[in-house]
Amino acid sequence: MTEVVQFKIIIYNKIIFMKKLIYSLIVLFFFSCSDEEVQYVDLSLSSNIEDCVITGSGTYEFNKTCTIKANSNNSNYSFAGWYEKGVFKYPLSEYSFNLSGDTFLEARFFTDDYINSIEGYVLYQGVRDARAVKYNISYPISLSAGVESTISYEEEVSFDALKIKTTNGSISKDGKNKTFRLSNTEKGSAIITFYTDNSKVDFSFLITIK
Incomplete structure (x- = not known):
């Protein structure tokens, strides 16, 4: 079994300090190890936010060094x-x-421009191996606060294998119909995780509520 990784990069709401705006690009890496002697991690990086670029795509051996780079084209x-x-x-x-x-990493940028508030955005959600196909979940997922939404998945998993963590509002799961119902009333985020029968993380994805 090939070693796999799922990572997410998000830009959090900007933090104003001394009239400088701090930009944080968040990189989350989740590992699910096999018992094979050599495992590999596939990284596919991209950004859909203008002027923010992350590079370092490639295949890396697990427990070896990888290199990523965060740049902005905005002077x-x-x-x-x-x-x-x-x-x-x-x-x-x-x-x-x-x-x-x-690993939980932040790449921070700052600018002298003073802005009261800027919404957070999902920059990229990567899926490793065939997990996206297995659960038939598309990326990225960004929802509006106050609007009830439903996300469906296809893989047959036990009800207890689905775990949810949300910053606000509520998310309910329906194991029989294989759906998640979201009714978050405020901006925030949620992480939905599928576990294997032996309680190892099989697949995890992030939802942002704007």
Whole structure:
């Protein structure tokens, strides 16, 4: 079985500090390891936000070094460093790290422009291996607050295999009809995770509510 990874990159609401706007590109890596001696991770990176670019696509051996790079084509943006769970990690836009476990990274940019509020956006949601086909879930998923929505999936999994974590509002699951019903009333996010029978993460995806 090939080692797989699913990652998400999102840009959080901008944080205003000393009239400087902080931009955070969030990279989440979720690993699901097989018992084979050699495993590989496929990374496919892209951005649908103008002026924000992340590079580093390729196939990497698990527990080896990979390199990603965050750039902006906007001369008003300056790179502010890589952060892991809010802790500063590296000052340069090109960052190499070991693919040895789950990772939460931020690539921060700032500008002198003062803006009161900007909505968060999903930049990219990548799916590894054949998981997207297995569950028949399209990407990215972005919903409007206050509007009830339904997301369907196709894989036959047990009701208890579906786990949900949401920042606000409510999400209910229907194991029989294989759907999720979302009724979030405020902006935020939710992570829906499918687990295997032995409680390992099989597939996880992010929903943003704007």
